[in-house]
Amino acid sequence: MAEKSFSEVSRASRELYEKGRAALDRQNLDYAITLLNQVMQTEPAFYDCREALRAAQLRKAGGGTSFFKRMLGTASSSPLLAKGQLLLRNNPLEAIQVAEQILNNDPNNVLAHKLLADAALAADFPRTAVLSLEIALKNSPKDKDLAMRLGEALVRAGQAERAEAILTELQRAHPTDSTVAQALKNASASKTMRDGGYDALAGGEGSYRDILKDESEAVALEQEKRQVKAADIADELIRDYEARLEKEPYNLKLIRSIAELFAEKKDYDRALEYYNRVVAVEGGADPSLDRAIVEVDLKKLDQAIAALDPANPEHQSNLARLRSEKEAYYLAQCQRRAEMYPTDLQVRFDLGRAYFNAGKLSEAIQEFQKAQNNPHLRISAMSYLGQCFEKRRMFDLAARAFQNAIKEKIVFDDEKKELIYALGCVFEKMGKPGEAIEQFKQIYEVDIGFRDVAAKVDAYYAES
Secondary structure (H helix, E strand, O other), X not given: OOOEOHHHOOHHHHHHHHHHHHHHHOOOHHHHXXXXXXXXXXXXXXXXXXXXXXXXXXXXXXXXXOHHHHHHHHHHHHHHHHHHHHHHOOOXXXXXXXXXXXXXXXXXXXXXXXXXXXXXXXXXXXXHHHHHHHXXXXXXXXXXXXXHHHHHHXXXXXXXXXXXXXXXXXXXXXXXXXXXXXXHHHHHHHHHHHHXXXXXXXXXXXXXXXXXXXXXXXXXXXXXXXXXXXXXXXXXXXXXHHHHHHHOOOOHHHHHHHHHHHHHOOOHHXXXXXXXXXXXXXXXXXXXXXXXXXXXXXXXXXXXXXXXXXXXXXXXXXHHHHHHHHHHHHHHHHHHHHHHOOOOHHHHHHHHHXXXXXXXXXXXXXXXXHHOOOOOOHXXXXXXXXXXXXXXXXXXXXXXXXXXXXXXXXXXXXXXXXXXXXXXXXXXXXXXXXXXXXXXXXXXXXXXXXXXXXXXXXXXXXXX
C-alpha cells in the first residue's frame, strides 16, 4: 500500500482532517488529536494527516517532558510496546495504531517511534518511517542504530542523497564499523541506480523511456497518454454524476464533484456554472467553496494569458493588462474573503500572499503574523515573514523568522533547503560571511545541485 496525498483519500476523511486542522488553529489540541487519530484509523496511508497529528502531539507536549515523566511514560507504555511488537510481523497497520496510542501521551518516545517506523516500512510507508525516525534521532542523536534505520528509510523514500549524507557522517564517527560502510555503499548504489534510470529496469518496470536518448520526447509522449486517459475518465465520471443528479438535484457534494471535474478538464465556465449552483442551493458562507470559485476564476485568466498570440504587435500590452487584471482581482477577492471570514487563517494567509505580491509589505506582515497560528501554514507564514523583513532591510528580524521556521521543520526536504538558503543570504547581507557559509554547507552536504550552493561553498574553500 502506497502513502496517499490529500486528494487521494475519501471525501469524508478529507472533511474530518480539515476539522482536525481547524481545531489546531483554535489551539484545541485534545480535540485535534482525537479527530486526526480517527482519520488515521480509516486512512493509515494519509501522510499529511500523520504529519499534522505529530505536530498536534508535539505542541501539546510543549517543551518536552521531565526525567520523571519520561520514566513514568516508558513504564506505562511497556505493555503497548510489547503488543505492538507482536503485531508487527502479521499486522503492521495495527502496530502503527498501537504506536500512535503511545505517542498521543508521549510524542518523543523513542521506542514508540522505532516501532512505528518498523511497522511503516513493513506497510510500505517510507515517508511515515522517515518522520518518526527523524524525531527519534533528534531525541537520541548518538544512537547509531537509529541513524542506520533512517538511512534505510530515506533510500526507500527515494531520498538517497540524504541517506548518503547521514551515513557518511555516521561513518566518520564509526570508521571501522563494516555495517555502516555497507549501508553507505547500498545508499550510494541506490542513488547511482536512480540517477541512471536503471532501478526501474532492474525491477521489471522499465520501458523504452528509460533508454531513449531523447528524454524530452519520451516525457512528452507519456504526458500525452496520461492526459488522454485522465480526460476520458473525467468525461465518464461527469456523465455518471449528472445522471445521478437528475434523481438527487439537491445533492451538494455531487454538484461540487462535477464542478471539480470540469475544472480538471479546464472547462472553467462549466465548473463555475456548477459551483454557483452550489452557492444558490447552500446559501450560507463556505470559505472552501468561495476559495474554489476564486481559483477557477484565476485559472480562466491564466488560460487567457496562455492563449495570447506572441506574433500580435499588441502582445506585450495585452499580457501586461491581463497580468495586472489577475493581480488586482486576486487581491480584491482576498480582501473580500478576509472580511467575510475574519477568523479563517487560510484566508489570512492568502491575503498576506496577495499583499506580498503587490509589494504591500506592512499589510502582508500583519496577515502572515495571524496566519502563523495555523500549524499547517505556520512554516510557510514564517518564511514569508522572513522575506517581508528582508525586503524591508530588517535583516535581524528576517534572520529570526527564518531560524524559527527551520527549527520547526522536521523533515530536511526542499522547503527546509529554501529556508536555510534564505537564512544564508540574509547573513550575507548582514556582513556575516562565516554564519552564511555554515547555512550553505548544510545544503551542500545533502544536495550539491541546489541553487548556487556549490559555487558559494567552493568559492569559500578556494579563498580559505
